[in-house]
Amino acid sequence: MGISLGLVGLGAFGSEFADLFMSHPLVDRIGLCDLQPERMRRFADKPEWQAKLSPNDLHPSLDAICDSDLDALVIITQHWLHAPQAVQALEAGKHVYSAVPVISIPDADEILEWCNRLVRTVETTGLHYMLGETTYYRPETMYCRKRAAGGDFGHFVYAEGEYLHDVDAHCNLRDVRQHRLASGAGAEWLAMEEAYRARGVKNGPMHYPTHSTSGPISVMGAHPVSVVAWGYENRTNDPYFADSAFSNETALFLMSNGATMRICEYRDIGHPEREIFRVYGTEGSFENGTWTDRYTTTPLTVEEMREPLPEEVAAAFEATAGESYYGGHGGSHAFLVHEFVDAIAHDRMPAINVWESVRYMAAGAVAHKSALQGGERLDVPDWGDAPTK
C-alpha cells in the first residue's frame, strides 16, 4: 500500500525534489505547503499532478499541514528551521524527511541540544526521521559502502572529506543568503541573528558539515570520538563573514574504529566548488573515483559505482522528470526520494536515520568549538547506533 506525504518548502531546492516525490509509485497522495502560495501553484497546476493532489492538500503553513492526516512530511525549508520543524512534525505524528543540515545556527551547544532533542523525539514517537544528505547517495559513496560491506578496505586507517565552496563560487553564497532571507521566515531569522550577535556567539563553516563528514562516516560505519580543529580567519574584512569566527575550518578526528578522519569546510578559498572524500584501508583505498590496492589502480565510471533503482521507480521518475531524472548533486536526488518513500511505506529504518544524521552534525559542531578554543581536543558526543528493529 502506498503512503501520503506533504512537501514543506518549495523554494529553490525543494522544487528540485517535488516531481520525484510526486511520481514515486509508492506515493498515493501528495500535499504541498509553503508560506508563499505561488510556490505551491507551480506544481499544483501541472496536469500530471492532478491524480495525486487534491485542493484540500494545499497548506499555507507548517502548523496547518501538521493538522492534516498526511503520513509524512518532507521539510526543505531554510537551514535554521530544520530541527525545530522536524520535532514539531514528529510530535504531530508525521514521519520526517529533512533537508541538510540537521540544523545550522551560530551556537554549537544549541546544535548539540537539537541533535539530542531530535533523537529523543524519534525514540518517544517511534516515527522515522531521515536526513536528505546528498553526499550519501553520490555514486562514489554508494560504491565505497559496498566495498566496505565486503571487507575490501581491510582495517580503516584514514579518511578525509572536503566541502570547498567559496562564497563567490559559481553557486554564489551571497546570492543564496539574500534569496533565503527574502521572506517572512528570513526576516524572523535576521532578528534571531541579532540576538546571537548581542551574546557574542560566532558562527563558522563547520556548522554546515554534513557534505564533508557523511562520506567518511557512512563508509567506515564509525563515529567521531574526539576532535582537534583550527580555523582560518578571513583577511579581507568581507562582510559575509562578519558573524563568523572563521571563514575556513580544518578538523582532525579520532574515530571509534581507531582511524583518523580529516575534514575541511572552506568558504574562503581559491578553488572551484568541490565535495569529495577519500578513504584508505590496510587492504584497499578509494580516492578520486579510483579503487586501488597494493598492485592495481582501477578508475571507475559513474555507472560502475552507482547502484540501480528498482525498475518501476526509475520508469516513473523518467516519465515525469525526463532522462536525467537522477537529479543534482551527483544524481543523488532520486535515491534520497526512493529511500525515504520506500522506508516509510515498508515501516523500516531509513538508511540516513536520526542516529546516523546526528553523527554528521555533531562532528562539525564540536569541531567548531575546538577551533574557537585554539585547537583544544574535545570529545564528540554520540547517540549510539540505530536500533535494529
Ligand SMILES: NC(=O)c1ccc[n+]([C@@H]2O[C@H](COP(=O)([O-])OP(=O)(O)OC[C@H]3O[C@@H](n4cnc5c(N)ncnc54)[C@H](O)[C@@H]3O)[C@@H](O)[C@H]2O)c1
Ligand atoms: N546539497 C544539498 O543537500 C542542499 C543544496 C541546497 C540547499 N540545501 C538545503 O535546502 C534548504 C532550502 O534551500 P532553498 O534554497 O530551497 O531555500 P528557499 O529559501 O528557496 O526555500 C525555502 C522555502 O521554505 C518555505 N518555508 C519556510 N518556513 C516555512 C513554514 N513554516 N511553512 C511552510 N513553508 C516554509 C519558504 O517560504 C521557502 O519557499 C536549505 O536549508 C539548505 O540547507 C541542501
